Amino acid sequence: MFETKEINSVDANSVFDKMAEQSHKNVVFCSDKATGLKAIIAIHDTTLGPAIGGTRMWHYRNEADALDDVLRLSRGMTYKSAITGLNFGGGKAVIIGDSNRDKSEALIRRFARFINNLNGEFITSQDVGTNARDMEYIRMETPHVVGLSESTGGTGHTGPVSAYGVYMGMKASAKEQWGNDSLSGKSVAVQGIGNVGEYLVKYLRDEGSRVYISDLDEERLTYVARKHDAIIVPNNQIYDLDVDIYAPCALGATVNSDTIKRLKCSIIAGSANNQLQDEELHGQMLLEMGILYAPDFLINAGGLISVHSEISGIGKKRTMQLAESIYGVTLDIFRKSKKEQITPYNAALKIADKRIADIRQLKANS
Numbered sequence: 361m362f363e364t365k366e367i368n369s370v371d372a373n374s375v376f377d378k379m380a381e382q383s384h385k386n387v388v389f390c391s392d393k394a395t396g397l398k399a400i401i402a403i404h405d406t407t408l409g410p411a412i413g414g415t416r417m418w419h420y421r422n423e424a425d426a427l428d429d430v431l432r433l434s435r436g437m438t439y440k441s442a443i444t445g446l447n448f449g450g451g452k453a454v455i456i457g458d459s460n461r462d463k464s465e466a467l468i469r470r471f472a473r474f475i476n477n478l479n480g481e482f483i484t485s486q487d488v489g490t491n492a493r494d495m496e497y498i499r500m501e502t503p504h505v506v507g508l509s510e511s512t513g514g515t516g517h518t519g520p521v522s523a524y525g526v527y528m529g530m531k532a533s534a535k536e537q538w539g540n541d542s543l544s545g546k547s548v549a550v551q552g553i554g555n556v557g558e559y560l561v562k563y564l565r566d567e568g569s570r571v572y573i574s575d576l577d578e579e580r581l582t583y584v585a586r587k588h589d590a591i592i593v594p595n596n597q598i599y600d601l602d603v604d605i606y607a608p609c610a611l612g613a614t615v616n617s618d619t620i621k622r623l624k625c626s627i628i629a630g631s632a633n634n635q636l637q638d639e640e641l642h643g644q645m646l647l648e649m650g651i652l653y654a655p656d657f658l659i660n661a662g663g664l665i666s667v668h669s670e671i672s673g674i675g676k677k678r679t680m681q682l683a684e685s686i687y688g689v690t691l692d693i694f695r696k697s698k699k700e701q702i703t704p705y706n707a708a709l710k711i712a713d714k715r716i717a718d719i720r721q722l723k724a725n726s
């Protein structure tokens with residue numbers, strides 16, 4: 361006897377239901393016993409162009425968490441590209457493991473072969489847990505990689521451009537919230553001072569902001585605090601600080617039902633992807649509390665702009681101009697959000713969705 365199952369019910373553990381929920385185009389599971397590789401590549405949408413997205417290496421609690429992460433991140437990439445006016449689709453990859461302990465040249469190159477099998481439908485670059493050296497290993501197996509170091513023909517670190525875009529989004533948020541975009545004298549809590557966070561601290565300190573920093577990496581904290589004259593705070597106290605701006609620059613979902621109650625800031629603007637644990641619920645809660653949220657996929661698009669620069673060869677000046685344009689787009693989003701009485705996140709999503717729908721139609725008619 362076959363067991364029957366309600367066709368329309370959504371099974372939280374079903375890979376197919378998860379793919380269908382956010383309309384993912386393709387998900388590839390990569391496994392290799394010899395190197396210990398366990399990775400997932402998710403391609404969300406390719407209407408605008410080939411899916412692009414970093415490869416993250418992280419010690420996930422379990423495989424389901426890794427799948428959820430890659431599905432959310434790849435979807436975010438689709439919207440990031442759409443709202444920035446770039447012609448890329450959304451994709452992302454995650455390698456399950458500790459990047460300090462489990463990474464090897466063979467593992468990365470084996471993973472690269474899975475990317476190569478996709479024939480250019482997915483192009484990758486650096487993310488948390490991967491670096492320029494890893495991109496060089498990937499380049500040995502496939503041409504579908506960017507984010508290479510300057511010495512190997514790339515544009516180097518995406519951190520400075522990403523941080524500049526976040527800084528622009530933060531200034532636009534200040535303009536919206538306080539009528540003036542100066543961050544001089546404002547207090548900012550930067551959570552995570554890695555590639556992006558450190559540059560953000562620099563831009564803020566150069567403008568005269570008071571900057572608080574937290575990170576899991578004690579050595580890095582001491583280094584950044586000394587270099588930029590920033591104030592170290594313990595990790596678990598970052599949400600309780602009485603600051604003007606909270607800048608999440610570590611991992612996602614830090615704005616959730618527990619932390620929102622503790623926040624005293626007026627603005628949230630940072631580089632981390634998927635900052636809102638639940639985009640609808642937490643976006644609405646922030647709106648009602650009068651905390652202005654600068655949509656993550658918009659203001660952290662500097663990394664994508666940097667990668668676009670490497671592919672198209674537009675040069676440093678034009679790259680920084682594109683990152684600077686995040687200021688104007690962020691203000692437009694806040695205007696739309698006010699006019700339509702929707703959260704800034706949904707306002708940004710509407711614009712991104714519309715561009716994708718328009719281009720899909722254009723391509724269907726040609």
Ligand SMILES: NC(=O)c1ccc[n+]([C@@H]2O[C@H](COP(=O)([O-])OP(=O)(O)OC[C@H]3O[C@@H](n4cnc5c(N)ncnc54)[C@H](O)[C@@H]3O)[C@@H](O)[C@H]2O)c1
Nearest residue numbers: 488518522552554555556575576609610631632633660663
């Ligand atoms: N690099 C880019 O160009 C780029 C572009 C867009 C978005 N992002 C996103 O911005 C974030 C930061 O990127 P990055 O390139 O700086 O990464 P990174 O790995 O260089 O830095 C992340 C830092 O956060 C710290 N961290 C991790 N968990 C933490 C926690 N719970 N509390 C405090 N600190 C914690 C890490 O120790 C590390 O120093 C990531 O979410 C990334 O996806 C990065």
